[in-house]
Amino acid sequence: MQLTKDQVVCLPILESGEGPGSPNTFTTQRPAETTVASGNGEKVNRVTLVAAPLTSKDVPESVIREIAQPATQTENKYPGQPQPTGVRTHLDFQQYVFVNQMCYHEALPWYSKYFPYLALIHTIILMVSSNFWFKYPKTSSKIEHFVSILGKCFESPWTTKALSETACEDSEENKQRLTATTSLPKHFSTSSEEGSPNQSTPMLTKAGVKFSAEKPVIEVPSMTILDKKDGEQAKALFEKVREESSFSDIPDVKNDFAFLLHMVDQYDQLYSKRFGVFLSEVSENKLREISLNHEWTFEKLRQHVTRNAQDKLELHLFMLSGVPDAVFDLTDLEILKLELIPEARITAKISQMINIQELHFYHCPAKVEQTAFSFLRDHLRCLHVKFTDVAEIPTWVYLLKSLKELYLVGNLNSENNKMIGLESLRDLRHLKILHLKSNLTKIPSNITDLSPHLTKLVVHNDGTKLIVLNSLKKMLNLGELELHNCELERIPHAIFSLTNLQELDLKSNNIRTVEEVISFQHLKRLSCLKLWHNKIITIPLSISHVKSLESLYLSHNKLESLPTPLFNLLKLRYLDVSHNSIVVIPLEVGFLQNLQHFSITGNKVEMVPKQLFKCTKLKTLCLGHNSISAIPEKVGLLVQLSHLELKGNCLDRLPSELGQCRLLRKNGLNVEDHLFDSLPHEVKESINQESNISFANGV
Incomplete structure (x- = not known):
């Protein structure tokens, strides 16, 4: 079977060496020309189909048998179905071959056919040019490896020492090192001047001798940052420099750069130091x-x-890399507040900053120059x-x-801190x-050094129980505590020794x-x-002995009643017993x-006693969220009242x-609102008018 230039399938015919009975032959219909006379006397060529043997060495025998099987077998196989008429041409196989050839040349995209050739050519070109293409560095995947190797070079002993020398240039150790001299014999050979073959190049000469007319002068060898041991290690580290293989584990660029740094360090310390400073953290x-100074200008800070x-x-400056100069x-x-800097x-x-009086450092270990410290100290x-x-x-x-x-806020009680x-x-x-x-567990004993002048001490724990308070006894000048x-269950006895104490706050404990x-x-x-925010159930009658009390905070406890002696504290100006379980306001409240x-x-x-309104100096009266059903008319006696809370009661007017x-x-x-609207019009107008006047005056 062949494909012509017009892409037409030509069926093969029997070859001379093979007859129809050959195993790889089968017959097919072939056209034959016959001449027939027409009615008008003309000869007409007629094409008829004749069986011709078809030979193909490449077609499997199973296909040949299927093609060559007689029609009678088909009739026997499907006896109940109508049989096709006409001559069998077996064009299905020929169509398969034709379609296969046409699809490959016409339907398949060009890039799919030629891509393998393109990849092959590209690979060959890269392989040919690999001697110089991949040498700097070998592959793109080696870049990260190159950076890591370069980092190791900077962390090597000779680089570290370069940075150390730069940072400590004026230190004693450095001065001793730079002034060190090597003892040499008093007589020197002049072979170098006589053209000795062992003469070294100026770059490699570490020590030399200069002669004058009077006496020889020793030239002190320039000190290198590497000592002998480090020099040997450096040589071993850069031994691969001499390798010329383009497929080594480390690209040559790494070795070249590292060796360059090594040579610079060995024979040019000034350049090495400058380069070290350039790469340093400084x-x-x-x-x-x-x-930072470019970004945070004076105008932006203002x-x-x-x-x-x-x-x-x-x-307030937050999470900057430093403090801007502006x-x-x-x-x-x-x-000035500095946080996380x-x-x-x-x-x-x-x-x-002549007006600066207060500094805040939040997780910010600030460093202060000497001149700045002198200013802050004063x-x-x-x-x-x-x-x-x-x-x-x-x-x-x-x-x-x-x-x-x-003000110190942080962990002061860990074992590592050892009480700061x-x-x-x-x-x-x-x-x-x-x-x-x-989170203190005790008042530090050494804090008593501040006792002569400390007037206020504040300890806010995070719930850690404060056990030892004996140090408080020595703080005789303490005025506020x-x-x-602190999880206190009782009032500490050490407090009773503070004779100058004016204010005591034991909020949020377990008293x-x-x-x-x-x-x-x-x-x-x-x-x-x-004594607010505790669990106090009752107030002892002995409270009346604290005659000097002017303010008493007992809110957020579990009080159910107020003792009568409480109202014998005639100096009392501030009394807060809110958020308890008190049912009755004693009539003795009028004594205050x-x-x-x-x-x-x-x-x-449930009821407000009329005696309460004898306290004519009341400015604030809070009666909200109770079960009060009526407010006495004597409330009008409180001529200094400026704040009245009645919300959350059972009032109807x-x-x-x-x-x-x-x-x-x-x-x-x-x-x-509906209670306020129940007031007479004149009263509402009076209250609103007072409000307008107060706002007009800027109150």
């Missing part, structure tokens, strides 16, 4: 500093300056330091002799306030009983007692003629006498 930090609640100018040009800044450095330019008044480990506390903190307030360096606080001679927010979240309160009578200056603030919100009170409370404003009256 250079990196300098570049970061330049970038936009971030704000005024806090105390009307002070403050600037910060120190903000001469009117009063508070690992490379914070306070330079001498801080002396320009001007800084308040310092806040927040840390994870005590090592983050700058050591210069303990030398700020003018410091008055110190509080022993160094003895040099803070002007320290007045010490605030410790941590706060012990929050259940306060029987020791009678001992407070010895604290003649105690004016404020805060100096009471200005009374809060009983969140209890179970408000007394019109509220109009007599001339200082009561709409924003100071906390009550449901």
Whole structure:
């Protein structure tokens, strides 16, 4: 079977050597020409199909048998079906061959046919050019490997020593090294001048002799950064430089660059040092500093300056690579907060900030230059330091002799910390306030060094039980003491020795009983007692002995009643018993003629006694969230009342006498809207008018 130029299949015919009976032959129909006379006397050629043997050595015998099987077999195989008529041509096989050839040449895309050849040619070209193509470096996949090898070169002993020499150029050890001399014989050979074959090149000469007319002068050999041992290691490290193979494990570019550094280090220390500085962390930090100053200009920093609640100018910088130089040009800044700045450095330019009084370092171990420290030592008044480990506390903190307030927030009780360096606080001679927010189990004994001048001590624990408080006994000048979240179950006896104590705050502890309160009578200056957020059930009758009390905080406890002796504290001006379970307000409440603030919100009170309104100095009255059904008309006697809370009760109306409370404003009256609307029109107008006047005056 053959394919002509017109892509027409030509069927093979019987060859002379094979007859029809050959095993690889079968017959097929072939056309034959016959001449037939037509009716008009003309001869017409007629083509008829004759059986011709078909020979193919490549066609399997099974196909031949299937093609050559007689039609009778087909009729026997399918007896009930109509048989096809006509002459069998067996064109299906010929069509298969034709379609196969046409699909390959016409339907198959050109790039699919020629891509294998393209890949083969490309591969051959790359293989031919591999001697110079892959040598620098061998393959693209080696780039990462190249970088890692280069990093190892910079971490090698000779590179490390170069950086060390650069960083410690003025140190004693370096000076001794650079001034070291090698002892040589008094007489020297002059073979070098006589043209000795062993003469070295100037680059490789490490030591030489210069002759003068009077005496020989020894030229001190230039010191290399590598010693003998390191030199041998370097030679072994770069032995592969001599290899010329383009398929070595390490590309030649690595060896060439590393060997170049090695040679520079051996014979040109000045260049080596400069190159070492360029690759050092010092250079990196300098570049970061330049970038930081370029980004954070004076104008940008000025936009971030704000005024806090105390009307002070403050600037808070967060997660920068350092402190921009322009910060120190903000001469009117009063508070500077630096948070998560690992490379914070306070330079001498801080002396320009004549108004700075307060610094905050949050996880920021700042370094201070000597001139800057001298300025801070004389001007800084308040310092806040927040840390994870005590090592983050700058050591210069303990030398700020003018410091008055110190706030330390972090872990002070771990075994590694060993109760921090509080022993160094003895040099803070002007320290007045010490605030410790941590997890202390005892008051440090060495904190008593601050006792002569410390007036306020604050310990905010995270729930760790504070066990030892004996050190408090020595702090006789302490005026304010706060012990929050210390898991105290009783009032510590050491507190009763603080004769100058004026304010005691034991918030959020586990105190259940306060029987020791009678001992407070010895604290003649105690004016404020805060026992809020505890589990106190009853108030002892001995509370009346603490005559000096002016403020008493008992909110968020479990009180069910108020003892009568409590109202014998005639100096009491502030009484807060909110969020308890109190049912009745004793009639003796009227004895508190100096009471200005009374809060009983969140209890179970059903009636307000008229005696309460004898406390004519009341400015704040909180009766909200109780079961009160009516407010007496005598509420009008509270002419100084400016804040009244009645929301959350069972009231159906408000007394019109509220109009007599001339200082009561709409924003100071906390009550449901429908109750406010129940007031007479004149009263509502009066309260609203007062509000308008107050807002007009800027109150």
